[in-house]
Amino acid sequence: MKPDDPLLRIIACPIDKGQLTLLLPEEVLYNPRLHRRYPIIDGIPQLLPSSGTRVPDEEHERILRRIGP
Template identity: 70%
Template sequence: MTPDDPLLKILACPLDKGPLTLLAPGDALYNPRLRRRYPIVDGIPQLLPSSGEPVPEAEHKDLRHLS
């Protein structure tokens, strides 16, 4: 998945239904509002609520500029 992929415009977080940000190098989608990361496996976003991983505060601070 790349930043210009049209799929990014329609993908949403399964928990708050808000937009997601692609993390470089395209291995995960990030929800800065809930501080959750969803993996992309073999090009397929894993957007089940149970697939999301909490992002620690220190890492969230580093990722804030992406959203």
């Protein structure tokens, strides 16, 4: 998945239905509101609630610094 992929405009977090942020080079989608990341496997976002993992607070802060406001 690339940052200009049109799919990024329409996919949403399966839990809060909010926008997700693509993190590269990790190839994951991140929900900063819930501190959850969803993997992208073979170019396909895994957006089941059970496929997301909670990010520890320290890692969440690092991610926020990377993606900006």
